[in-house]
Amino acid sequence: MSVSRPRLQKVRPAVPGQRKIASFFSSTGSSQENKNLTGFTTPEKVMLNRSNSFLSKAMNPDTGFDEPSSSDTSYDSIEVNNFRNPSLVKSMSVQSTTIKEKSEGVEVTGYRKLVRENISLKRSNSDILDSISGKARKVPRVTTPVPTAQTIQIYGDDLSEEQNEVMHAVLEQKKNVFYTGSAGTGKSVVLRHLIKHLRTRYGNKVGLTASTGMAACNIGGQTVHKFLGIGIATAHESALAAKIIKNGALKHKWTTLKVLVIDEISMIDGVLFDKINRIAKVVRQNNKPFGGIQVVFTGDFFQLPPVSKDFKAKYCFEMSAWGEVINKTILLTTVFRQKGDNELIDMLNALRFGRLDNETTQKFYALSRKVEYLDGIEPTELYPTRFEVKTANTNRLNLIQAEPFRFKAQDEFTKDYQKRYLDILMCEEELVLKDGAQVMYIVNLDDDIVNGSIGTILCFLTLGLWAKVQELYGDQNFSEPSITNELRLLSKRVGTGEAWNDNDAKLFDSIPQGRKTVFMKLCGYASRETREKMLPIVNFKVNDTDRCILVEDHQFSLDQAGNLTNTESSTNISRKQLPLLLSWALSIHKAQGQTIDRLRIDLGKSFEKGQVYVALSRATSKDRLELKNFHPNKVQVSDVVREFYYRIGA
Numbered sequence: 001m002s003v004s005r006p007r008l009q010k011v012r013p014a015v016p017g018q019r020k021i022a023s024f025f026s027s028t029g030s031s032q033e034n035k036n037l038t039g040f041t042t043p044e045k046v047m048l049n050r051s052n053s054f055l056s057k058a059m060n061p062d063t064g065f066d067e068p069s070s071s072d073t074s075y076d077s078i079e080v081n082n083f084r085n086p087s088l089v090k091s092m093s094v095q096s097t098t099i100k101e102k103s104e105g106v107e108v109t110g111y112r113k114l115v116r117e118n119i120s121l122k123r124s125n126s127d128i129l130d131s132i133s134g135k136a137r138k139v140p141r142v143t144t145p146v147p148t149a150q151t152i153q154i155y156g157d158d159l160s161e162e163q164n165e166v167m168h169a170v171l172e173q174k175k176n177v178f179y180t181g182s183a184g185t186g187k188s189v190v191l192r193h194l195i196k197h198l199r200t201r202y203g204n205k206v207g208l209t210a211s212t213g214m215a216a217c218n219i220g221g222q223t224v225h226k227f228l229g230i231g232i233a234t235a236h237e238s239a240l241a242a243k244i245i246k247n248g249a250l251k252h253k254w255t256t257l258k259v260l261v262i263d264e265i266s267m268i269d270g271v272l273f274d275k276i277n278r279i280a281k282v283v284r285q286n287n288k289p290f291g292g293i294q295v296v297f298t299g300d301f302f303q304l305p306p307v308s309k310d311f312k313a314k315y316c317f318e319m320s321a322w323g324e325v326i327n328k329t330i331l332l333t334t335v336f337r338q339k340g341d342n343e344l345i346d347m348l349n350a351l352r353f354g355r356l357d358n359e360t361t362q363k364f365y366a367l368s369r370k371v372e373y374l375d376g377i378e379p380t381e382l383y384p385t386r387f388e389v390k391t392a393n394t395n396r397l398n399l400i401q402a403e404p405f406r407f408k409a410q411d412e413f414t415k416d417y418q419k420r421y422l423d424i425l426m427c428e429e430e431l432v433l434k435d436g437a438q439v440m441y442i443v444n445l446d447d448d449i450v451n452g453s454i455g456t457i458l459c460f461l462t463l464g465l466w467a468k469v470q471e472l473y474g475d476q477n478f479s480e481p482s483i484t485n486e487l488r489l490l491s492k493r494v495g496t497g498e499a500w501n502d503n504d505a506k507l508f509d510s511i512p513q514g515r516k517t518v519f520m521k522l523c524g525y526a527s528r529e530t531r532e533k534m535l536p537i538v539n540f541k542v543n544d545t546d547r548c549i550l551v552e553d554h555q556f557s558l559d560q561a562g563n564l565t566n567t568e569s570s571t572n573i574s575r576k577q578l579p580l581l582l583s584w585a586l587s588i589h590k591a592q593g594q595t596i597d598r599l600r601i602d603l604g605k606s607f608e609k610g611q612v613y614v615a616l617s618r619a620t621s622k623d624r625l626e627l628k629n630f631h632p633n634k635v636q637v638s639d640v641v642r643e644f645y646y647r648i649g650a
Contacts, residue, residue: 153167153168153172155167155168155171155193155197156193158189159186159189159190159193160186160334162330162331162332162333162334163186163189163190163193163332165330166179166190166194166330166332167190167193167194167197169328169330170194170198170259170294170296171194171197171198171201173328174294175294175327175328176289176290176294176295176296176325176326176327176328177295177296177297177326177328177329177330178265178297178298178326178328178329178330179296179297179298179329179330179331179332180298180299180300180301180329180330180331180332180648181300181331181332181333182300182302182332182335182348182349182352182617183300183303183337183348183613183614183617183618184335184336184337184338184595184617185332185333185334185335185336185337186332186334186336187298187299187300187332188218188219188593189336190298190332191219191261191263191298192219194261194296195208195219195220195261198259198261202258202259205256205257205258205259206257206258206259206261207222207227207228207257207259207260207261208220208221208222208227208261209221209222209223209224209226209227209228209260209261209262209263210222210223210224210262210263210264211223211224211262211263211264211265211266211267211268211299211306212264212267213421213425215263215264215267215592215593216263218263218451218593219263221261221263224262224268224272224276228254228276228279229244229247229250229253230244230276230279233272233275233276237275237278237279237282238282240275240279241278241279241282241283244279244283245283251283254280254283254284254291255283255284257293258293258294259293259294259295259296260290260293260294260295260296261295261296261297261298262295262296262297262298262299263298263299264298264299264303264592264593265297265298265299265301265316266299266300266301266302266303266304266305266306266315266610267299267304267305267306267307268306268316269306269307269308269313269314269316270306270313270314270315270316270317270318270319270322271313271314271319273316273319273321273322274319274320274321276290277289277290277321277324277325278321280293289321289324289325290325295325295326297316297326301315301317301638301641301644301645302352302353302610302613302637302641302645303592303610303613303614304589304592304608304609304610304611304614305608305609305610305638315638315640315641315644317644318640329648331648331649331650337595337617337620338619338620338621340621341620341621341622341623343363343622344619344621344622344625346360347360347363347364347622348613348616348617351364351612351613351616351617351635352613352617352637353637353642353645354635354636354637354642356632356635361632364627364630365630367622367625367626367627367630368626368627368628368630369626370626371598371600371623371624371625371626373598375541376456377438377454377455377456377541377598378438378584378598379598379599379600379624379626380438380440380454380583380584380585380586380596380598380599380600381584381585381586381599381600381601381602382585382586382587382588382591382596382599382600382601382602382615382618383585383586383587383588383602383605384587384588384603384604384605384606384607384608384611385587385605386587388585388587388602388605389585389586389587392584392585393582393584393585396438396582396584396585397432397434397437397582400434400435400436400437402434402435402436403434403435404432404433404434405432405433405434405460405534405536406430406431406432407430407431407432407433407577407578408429408430409427409428409429409430409431409575409576409577410553410575410576410577411429411574411575411576412573412574412575412576413573414573418573421573422573422575425556425575426442426556426581426590427442427554427556427575427577427578427579427581428577428581429575429577431577431578431580431581431582433457433460433536433580433582434457435457435458435459435460435488435491436456436457437456437457437582438454438455438456438457438582438583438584439454439455439456439457439536439538439580439581439582439583440452440453440454440455440580440581440582440583440586441453441454441455441538441540441551441579441580442579442580442581443554443579445549448540448542448543448547449540449542449547449549451594452594452595452596453540454540454541454583454596454597454598455538455539455540455541456479456538456539457536457537457538457539458478458479458484458487458488458537458538458539458548459484459487459488459490459491459536459537460491460534460535460536460537461487461490461491461494461526461534461535461537461550462494462526462529462530462533462534462535463533463535463550463552464525464529465490465494465522465525465526465529466535466537466550468521468522468525469487469490469522472518472521472522473515473518477546478537478539478546478548479539479546479548482510485507486507486511486515486519487537489504489507489508490519490522490523490526491526491534492504493523493526493527494526494527494529494530494531494534495526495527495529495530495531496527497527535550535551535552535578536550536551536578536580537549537550537551538550538551538580551578551579551580552578553576553577553578554576554577554578554579555574555575555576556574556575556576556577557573557574588606588611588614588615591614591615591618592614594618595618595620596618596619596620597620597621597624598624599618599619599624599625599626600626600627600628601615601616601625601626601627601628602628602629603615603627603628603629603630603631603634604628604629606634608636609636609637609638610636610637610638611636612630612634612635612636613635613637
């Protein structure tokens with residue numbers, strides 16, 4: 001078959017007064033000339049007719065190609081320019097990114113990935129049209145600012161980049177988030193910031209919950225069971241949903257809820273998690289995950305597992321609903337609790353995954369030595385069982401030859417069986433204290449004295465007498481032995497004007513002459529006080545300095561943190577008690593979530609998965625960690641938990 005070639009045409013010289021074809025299509029032509037163009041059908045005509053369209057206006061007139069458009073350079077037509085338009089490219093990029101996220105289901109991400117995805121929205125110097133033409137074309141520079149880490153809002157000066165990522169995902173992206181990390185990575189710090197922002201935004205439409213009453217107390221929330229009004233949730237989800245719908249106030253809570261926060265998610269039974277998801281869909285008449293409620297879960301599945309009589313409870317992530325509900329998982333990796341002790345961090349990480357080689361095992365064995373402290377404050381001992389804890393604390397208290405002070409809790413409840421609910425609180429029903437006893441503060445007082453702070457009882461005084469002591473003694477260091485002895489002598493004078501016994505008289509004679517006059521004034525004031533109002537004066541070590549405070553009662557509310565039934569939801573069940581515990585010994589369960597600077601751990605009777613890791617990860621330094629009865633066989637780690645964390649990039 002023959003192929004005919006196009007004939008070459010000669011270029012004719014321009015005729016004087018004759019216009020060039022291109023001038024007919026320029027914007028400088030007369031209106032009449034432009035009007036006459038309607039008879040033509042060319043790409044240029046199309047461009048002209050669309051000059052006032054939305055797509056044309058979206059284009060930057062200063063970012064066109066260097067060569068003018070013509071019918072034989074059709075790659076520069078308006079349709080092509082629309083593809084190259086940065087405003088449209090950005091919109092298309094965002095849409096494609098969203099589609100990609102939805103197709104992947106769960107998004108496992110890090111802070112740098114978020115920044116990297118934003119940078120990808122910048123216009124590139126090559127595109128699919130270049131590949132079609134076979135030749136890269138010159139593209140003018142686009143002055144769109146490149147997003148950086150600083151473009152994401154900083155929610156707190158004390159938050160790291162990855163912690164701010166959690167805040168961004170919850171508050172700005174409004175995703176269903178599970179954030180996790182090893183002990184000491186600041187999960188609770190992030191939660192405090194989230195609570196503040198969520199409450200500001202949604203008020204009481206935020207469900208602040210935890211898996212246990214103790215964990216709920218620590219965050220000022222409620223148990224999941226109590227908040228959702230499902231009791232022990234043994235009934236079928238259809239029955240529970242029907243019960244909620246019939247209860248007007250409870251239904252209103254479910255249907256108006258914006259965000260549900262669950263702390264210590266590792267101790268939530270997977271079956272319960274699945275059931276709540278289905279109940280929410282029915283009650284809210286919404287087939288989205290959790291009925292459209294945004295959820296925020298946090299915790300560490302390597303720590304204590306769900307409570308189960310037969311040890312067969314499933315973790316939440318094992319349920320099919322987990323993949324449906326959670327669409328963003330964030331892994332916190334920066335450790336703050338053991339900051340500076342990289343060797344301990346590595347040891348704990350190996351312990352967490354249950355991957356102990358011989359070298360790491362030997363390092364744990366080496367911690368069996370006794371650690372000596374020169375300031376008189378002893379390490380807190382952790383035991384697996386409550387019986388061991390009570391025995392250890394009682395034995396140590398009995399060694400102190402001093403008057404015991406008993407503080408009986410003031411419990412409030414309406415029915416006798418409700419009293420057992422109070423056992424989940426961290427405070428004691430009866431607290432026996434003595435001068436010199438070592439105690440732990442179990443609520444947050446301020447930035448320095450927090451839940452977990454360890455101190456020593458100096459003496460017992462009334463509130464008014466303590467105020468007088470501070471006024472008259474001035475800036476004296478009350479923990480200095482001679483001053484402490486004076487305060488203890490003053491404590492004996494409360495409510496009495498009797499003569500001194502021989503031992504007290506000798507102690508009075510040893511007081512420096514300059515303070516005797518002040519001391520006698522205080523004794524006169526003390527005699528008019530009553531012993532029933534005496535409270536402990538506790539010295540805490542704060543940044544290597546002494547801080548002495550009088551500890552008053554705290555209201556521990558079970559109405560906020562209890563595991564009550566629906567009929568008890570409005571009942572005020574509470575306990576008023578000193579926020580102190582004897583801290584020579586604690587149970588591993590009660591220690592979860594605590595940071596304990598000086599630690600002695602006895603693992604002789606450990607029995608639960610994650611128990612060894614929870615205990616050792618309370619420590620801040622291996623130099624202040626003493627370990628008894630350690631053996632690799634006691635390190636129990638769930639295989640499914642290990643596999644789950646491998647999947648999310650741990």
